[in-house]
Amino acid sequence: MKDQRARRPQPAIRERNAKQQQTAATAGRRTTRDDGWQPLGNKARAELAQSKTAAKPRPAAAGDKPAAGAAGAATNERGAGRSKAARGDVGRAKRMKQRKGSQKEVAIQKQLREKRLPTKHLGEERLQKALAFTGLGSRREMEEVIEGGRVSINGQIVGLGAKVKPGDDVRVDGKRVQLKWEDRLPRIVMYHKQEGELVSRDDPEGRVTVFDRLHKLGSSKWIAIGRLDFNTSGLLLFTTSGDLANRMMHPSFGVEREYAVRVLGKLEDAQMKALADGIELEDGLAHFDHIVERGGEGKNTWYHVILREGRNREVRRMFEHFELQVSRLMRVRFGMFALPGRLKRGQFYELNETEVLKALKWAGLGFNGTEKDY
Known part of the structure; x- marks a missing residue:
């Protein structure tokens, strides 16, 4: 008896199955073909795609006059790049993962974060x-x-x-105007710049800038400490303290900049000595404070160089003086800031409060990043 009851359809189940069949027939999703519905075959899909493509307007040919109202839609690559940057579609830089300090360190950082100058x-x-x-x-x-x-x-x-x-x-x-005052610790960010990014707030050609990659600030703005060429990668510093940026960039302070340079070819000993002693470029005498060979593969050779100024394309021009083409240029240190090995390209790391305070002390600045000492 038990088995017979199990095989007998219950009224509720029969009613549910009937409703499902009726709904599927109405929506055209039945597996049977008695309602005339059939899935699209490959040929039908191709014809449908072709008809949709034909319905679209053809691209304007050379010499065609743009239709009224089509100027915004028919942007070129340059305009498209500008609109992309303006919309904020450029991917923001990711923060480098960092372990939290001890409870004591976290407490000190919180205290510094909340401190304000009278x-x-x-x-x-x-x-x-x-x-x-x-x-x-x-x-x-x-x-x-x-x-x-x-x-x-x-x-x-x-x-x-x-x-x-x-x-x-x-x-x-x-x-x-309700003025805002620099009454707190400034902020400092280390960013691993990639090739193909401009160190500029705006580019008329619509190319990606490093400021597109950074997160926006509400009460202040990022100041780039120095510049890197379009095809140069490596350490780029940002801060909210104008005095700190000036202290690190101004030639009178002589802050060291260290680069890893890959060139096609190899310097002779006399040429390395000349680069250390000084060579004459079109904008004056230039020299490396330190230059050392770091090996290489094939026809490429790596060098590490240190100099204390940031003239336009200076490192590249110094190697080009001896007809050696720089194929890779990366800044690995700027003053006390060294590029962390874990900081990948396109990532950033923001210094915590104790690290910022240490940097300000190194630069001889006050708590709020100004030239005043308190």
Whole structure:
């Protein structure tokens, strides 16, 4: 009896099966062919794809006049690159994975992160710098605004050279500006630049810039410490402290830059000595503080070089002086900052608070990244 009941369809099951068959027939998804439905074969798929392609407008031929309203759609590669960067479609750089420190280190970092300098310790600041830090534009743009007589402090129009302090009434075009002050630790980022990226905030040709790759800041902006050529990779530093950037880039401070260079060919001993002693380039004398051969494969040879200035394409031009073409150039160190081995191309690492404080001490700057000591 038990087996017979198991084989007998229950009324609820029969009703459910009937509904499923009716629904499948209505949607055209039945496995039987009595309703006339048949899946598309390869030939039918090809004909359908061909008809869709024919419905699309053909690309404009040379000499054709663009149709009205088609200018935005028919962009060239250059315009497409610009719009891509403008939309923010460029992939953001990934953060390098880093182990957390001990509980004591984390507590110290949190304390430094929350620390603010008292207003009385801020003192005066150059007006264009304060306006730029507030986010109204670049320092150069703010200088033009000030020269145009558009800025007043405490009711008086001021010019370049004016300074401002907390509590002053600053107005631009008659509208009061709530200034932001550098009252906290600055931020420092180490980025492993890839070939094919520009160190520029904007490119008229629409190419990817390193600023497209970085995460945006709300209350300030990233300042690139030095530059790297389009085809040069390696360590690139960013900070929110203009004084730190100036301290590291200005020739008077002589901060070391170390590069790994691969050339096609090999320097002779006399040529290496000449590069260390100094050679004459079109923009003046240039020399390496240190140059050493690091081996190579086939016709390629690697060198490590150190110099204390950042003139345009200087390393490449020094090797080209002896008719050696640089096929690979990578910056591996800038001052106290060495490129971490785990920092892959296109990745970044932001220094924690204790590391930032150490960097500021090395540069001789105050807590907030300015030239004042507190």
